[in-house]
Amino acid sequence: MDTVNSNDNNMVIFEEGGKFLMPTYSRLPVVFEKAEMQYLWDVNGKKYTDYIAGYGCLNIGHSNPFVIDAICKQAGKIIQPSNVYYNLPQVELAKKLAGITGADKKVFFANSGTEAIEAAVKLARKYSKENFSEKRYKIISFYKSFHGRTMGALSATAQEEKQKIFEPLVKGFEYAKLNDIDSVKVKIDKQTCAILVEPIQGEGGVNAAQKGFMKDLKKLCTENKILLILDEVQTGFGRTGTMFAYQGLEIEPDILVLAKSIGGGMPLGAIIAGDDISSAFVPGSHGSTFGGNAVSCAAGCAVVDYLVENRLPERAKELGTYFMKGLEKIKSKYPAVIDVRGKGLMVGMEFSKQAAPEMVSKALEDGLVINKVSPGILRFLPPLIISERDIDRLLKWLDKNTAKIS
Ligand SMILES: *Cc1c(COP(=O)(O)O)cnc(C)c1O
Numbered sequence: 001m002d003t004v005n006s007n008d009n010n011m012v013i014f015e016e017g018g019k020f021l022m023p024t025y026s027r028l029p030v031v032f033e034k035a036e037m038q039y040l041w042d043v044n045g046k047k048y049t050d051y052i053a054g055y056g057c058l059n060i061g062h063s064n065p066f067v068i069d070a071i072c073k074q075a076g077k078i079i080q081p082s083n084v085y086y087n088l089p090q091v092e093l094a095k096k097l098a099g100i101t102g103a104d105k106k107v108f109f110a111n112s113g114t115e116a117i118e119a120a121v122k123l124a125r126k127y128s129k130e131n132f133s134e135k136r137y138k139i140i141s142f143y144k145s146f147h148g149r150t151m152g153a154l155s156a157t158a159q160e161e162k163q164k165i166f167e168p169l170v171k172g173f174e175y176a177k178l179n180d181i182d183s184v185k186v187k188i189d190k191q192t193c194a195i196l197v198e199p200i201q202g203e204g205g206v207n208a209a210q211k212g213f214m215k216d217l218k219k220l221c222t223e224n225k226i227l228l229i230l231d232e233v234q235t236g237f238g239r240t241g242t243m244f245a246y247q248g249l250e251i252e253p254d255i256l257v258l259a260k261s262i263g264g265g266m267p268l269g270a271i272i273a274g275d276d277i278s279s280a281f282v283p284g285s286h287g288s289t290f291g292g293n294a295v296s297c298a299a300g301c302a303v304v305d306y307l308v309e310n311r312l313p314e315r316a317k318e319l320g321t322y323f324m325k326g327l328e329k330i331k332s333k334y335p336a337v338i339d340v341r342g343k344g345l346m347v348g349m350e351f352s353k354q355a356a357p358e359m360v361s362k363a364l365e366d367g368l369v370i371n372k373v374s375p376g377i378l379r380f381l382p383p384l385i386i387s388e389r390d391i392d393r394l395l396k397w398l399d400k401n402t403a404k405i406s
Pocket residue numbers: 111112113114115117146147148149198202203231232233234259260
């Protein structure tokens with residue numbers, strides 16, 4: 001980065017970024033250079049507190065020393081020998097994931113959430129076609145869902161504004177309404193192979209699936225021999241107060257989809273399924289050159305150990321309750337706040353006005369990194385290691401700045 005050496009460090013990078021990067025993101029005007037747990041520093045040395053954790057990728061914090069150590073040690077040994085051979089961290093992480101999701105489970109590793117969704121879709125289709133009927137391939141997902149941006153995952157992402165320009169989509173996807181079991185029932189027929197759902201829709205606005213709805217969904221799946229695929233890419237790894245959100249919903253998924261926080265910041269995704277379903281995948285069915293590479297998996301092992309040893313799911317639950325109490329107080333003070341919702345440290349705050357973009361910018365100026373999912377909704381996904389004092393600081397800031405919404 002020796003081209004960037006003026007007083008105006010940020011400006012030079014915005015300029016070069018604008019020139020050399022495809023404009024796929026509406027980026028905020030900051031260049032982060034360094035991070036440590038819940039704190040970030042930009043190229044000018046200004047410090048920020050992070051309440052979005054890389055969109056939920058950093059449940060155990062930025063550059064957690066245990067993750068750094070695991071990455072460095074592994075990188076010094078072997079990075080990726082190819083998946084036609086075994087590598088130690090991949091097997092170790094699969095064993096750990098099976099350990100925290102129940103007995104007789106098998107794992108496939110991808111590099112990201114969207115790729116993990118693709119793997120889940122392929123596994124569900126192959127299993128259903130081979131075990132029931134060649135015509136059984138339809139997958140039902142939900143409006144306002146987000147499952148990723150590759151063509152298969154995008155076809156499952158029931159948001160017209162994201163899909164339209166990329167048509168034709170992949171065939172065999174149908175959509176229902178979250179928390180409306182009848183809207184699911186009318187879509188089910190002999191061709192339905194799976195239902196794909198986020199326990200709490202993240203990108204869609206922090207919309208929780210109700211426990212009763214999830215139980216009904218599970219029952220519907222069992223009765224019709226349909227696979228239940230849970231997308232826990234964002235809700236997983238302690239975020240909602242249990243290691244996985246389904247553990248708080250008293251249901252079991254047939255295929256569990258994971259990514260984001262699994263790698264402690266390294267690219268990694270995974271699907272987990274029981275032995276019977278997993279056995280539909282045979283050599284040649286699916287694969288990935290970098291999926292489950294030794295370095296990402298070593299980071300993943302450190303993530304799981306750290307979460308368990310530090311009881312971070314429980315911490316998310318406690319801090320989430322504390323945070324929600326503070327937000328409820330703000331809501332009762334200002335009519336501009338129409339809803340606060342969420343579970344654990346996955347929290348949404350909805351305004352009657354399109355106040356979110358301005359709040360995100362103002363927060364950044366004040367050294368708080370917050371996020372909006374739409375012009376009217378703020379979303380908070382702080383690292384689970386965040387302190388009560390950091391939460392207090394955010395609440396105070398929100399109180400002050402909500403008061404300014406006219
Ligand atoms: C982020 C996200 C994805 C996509 O993950 P990528 O790693 O960005 O491909 C899929 N599902 C959910 C619920 C997500 O939040």
